[in-house]
Amino acid sequence: MKEKNLFNYLKFHKLEVPKEIKISVVPLPSLIDKSLEIQRVKSEKKHANMKFTFSNPNYSGLGDKFEWAKSCIVISYNYTPQKANNHSYKPGEGAIALFASEDHYELLGKFINGLAKLFNSDGVKTQQFIDSPQHYDRIFFNASGLGWQGKSTMMLSPGVGPWQLIGNLYISEKFEPTKKKDYSCGSCNLCQISCPTGALDEEYVLDSNKCISYWLQSHEIIPHEMRINIGNRFYGCDECLTSCPPGQTKDFNIEMTSIVDLKKIIIMPNDELLNLYTWFYIPKMNGDYLKRNALIALANNPDSSTVDFIFELLKSESEIIRFYAIWAIWKLKKINDIAKYYDVRLERSQLVKDEYLRLIK
């Protein structure tokens, strides 16, 4: 018997697929299992102790998770804005990577919810995953015909490149599978060359210990050389994406990333900050970590009032802010003036004291 076609099914049920979204069907069981590859990255410690899919690679990397599932629908959401803002960064401004410029996951989630609801009302069982620690979201992308894994580890599609988020919906119904196509990066290696920290030196494998995107989401102390490499980035890093030729379509503008006023972020009350960026991954839900990012970015892209502004931060109640303020003052070559504003003998945090003593040398 001929399998049902998903697109005809959706048309029949009047469920429209927005033009930013592409869907595809992978038949199950798939025999696809990425747990060994995830384990390999973990055993080489390139996962930087992150939990996510590394907590239980055997489950998250397994394609055939559910005996009842007959297909997995792979959903890709192209988050490149339709209208590009043409702007460049002024002193004092920081960058948010495009994937986080707004809550794109909400839009993708809404579409997947709508799809699941439709199937459920038709008696079809579903299980969805987007950015969950239980599931490696890129698992079926290659098999789905939507594209391929690039040397940056990003999943790429013709005309979209890496500018897409991925979700999966397992369903208990067979649909006609989408044809797999053969794509590849060929001899291109622009992402590897463009990465400011060498995090992609081994093609197809990311060393998260060297990845700016990782550090801006980490609660650990950011190494000194990494603070400089962060540049004016406040959240996320798009360097290996902007350099990727398949993503450079005619509508694409290299300076589309969102701009933030870094000083505004640093003086904002933490609860307001958390409300402003509900879709960010913020370590321990502590706004001080976002302020830390802003402080580093400001020291790397200062304006004329930055030095005075940062000296004031030495009075902050927050250990994190004082810690990075001292580094920022060092970065701005004002460490020799610090004694006028800060008495290390009164410092109550050993961590901050140690940073001061290291930098004053």
Ligand code: B12
């Ligand atoms: C942990 C995580 C991170 C970590 C680690 C990223 C990583 N590459 O693993 C950090 C915080 C650094 C991160 C950063 C980013 N992330 Co992230 N992240 C995740 C998360 C939660 C898990 C990823 C994971 O499981 N990694 C495990 C490693 C082992 O997987 P992998 O890198 O793909 O490894 C494969 C290859 O090495 C491959 N391989 C090995 N050898 C070879 C050889 C060949 C020839 C080939 C083809 C393949 C191959 O085998 C491995 C397994 O398949 C997923 C969501 C999810 N639940 O899946 C999002 C996800 C990967 N992130 C996403 C995004 C958008 C980003 C950023 C672009 C955000 C930004 N602008 O800052 C950056 C990109 C950095 C980069 N170059 O990867 C998207 C990517 C979408 C896409 N188009 O691929 C995802 C899928 C979220 C989503 N649902 O859309 N992220």
Ligand code: SF4
């Ligand atoms: S996100 Fe930035 S630091 Fe991380 S691999 Fe890509 S270019 Fe390198």
Ligand code: SF4
């Ligand atoms: S920049 Fe080139 S090598 Fe890197 S992912 Fe894109 S196409 Fe592949």
